[in-house]
């Protein structure tokens with residue numbers, strides 16, 4: 001029997017929604033109160049008294065997408081990296097980030113927040129910056145949910161402003177960031193990538209994560225050359241070594257994971273490792289063994305790798321990944337459903353929730369946190385359709401998102417951003433770029 005509801009904050013009436021098992025159900029009302037999904041009923045507007053009522057005849061509500069890996073500090077690098085020769089992060093990205101100050105970091109976060117909310121992203125895991133506390137202020141104010149870190153590196157070749165003076169100071173910096181974060185902004189410890197840092201720093205950060213009960217992240221197995229370099233230095237593959245040294249105690253968020261041997265897939269399935277593939281970015285590197293990871297039970301999400309890798313639209317990442325997997329794996333195996341639409345949607349929602357370590361997000365169900373977005377399914381490229389789940393993957397884009405609710409608060413209505421002053425941010429970004437021509441010259 002359905003529960004009786006008397007009042008709620010937001011009521012979504014007469015609408016379709018995407019269930020946790022990726023089915024579309026029609027004619028429902030969804031009540032939201034105190035940050036959570038209170039109930040899903042067959043009743044209409046009479047379901048409850050609500051401050052905000054959003055009729056949904058032409059909408060599909062689905063869980064907000066979660067970006068498992070992005071770089072807020074590279075938001076102003078958009079358009080700079082396409083056609084660059086590898087390895088771009090050493091030559092372009094890190095030197096660029098090293099010159100950011102708190103003001104340009106604040107604008108980077110505001111621009112990233114605008115882009116994320118506009119394209120249906122409600123949560124994210126940032127790869128780390130110089131000023132995560134500045135990011136936290138922006139993201140906290142605009143309503144997003146995220147994990148933040150410090151870009152932690154002690155490589156003697158790294159730019160001085162990004163280089164940790166010592167291992168203990170690097171760990172202290174991560175802990176001071178952790179202490180400064182609150183609410184929807186949570187900490188994750190990180191090193192840039194295992195081969196970029198000293199063994200002492202790699203061990204110290206993973207050990208601190210385990211001691212402090214904080215998850216840890218680092219770019220894993222992104223380039224074949226990095227795996228080879230790791231083996232030369234440590235005598236074993238990256239995941240195999242981390243496990244054998246007892247360093248996989250805290251949950252590890254592992255962006256990329258392209259070059260994995262079977263022995264490493266087994267480590268991932270034994271340990272608490274959460275993967276975030278970044279399809280557009282990864283197209284210049286390789287194709288991950290995703291079907292094997294999924295059948296081994298490893299949580300797999302999607303990331304964008306930041307705006308400099310084609311933007312923050314996870315709908316585009318889903319569609320691209322579908323194409324990549326079909327061309328490289330599906331065709332070879334004569335298997336057209338090597339990466340089905342439901343699996344891709346699960347990766348962008350529930351897989352993202354795993355990377356964010358927020359298991360109460362990623363699905364629309366009573367009791368869950370209310371992070372959800374509405375797709376305008378009346379658009380000519382989405383209607384009529386014989387299978388809306390298929391069309392979400394092959395035809396929808398971030399521009400089809402009409403409303404966004406995060407933590408039970410409406411942050412975008414009819415594509416208007418309610419928590420960010422888009423005109424002011426644009427003006428400030430133009431001024432910043434005018435005053436800092438180096439930002440366009442790397």
Ligand SMILES: [Zn+2]
Nearest residue numbers: 127219255305
């Ligand atoms: Zn990255």
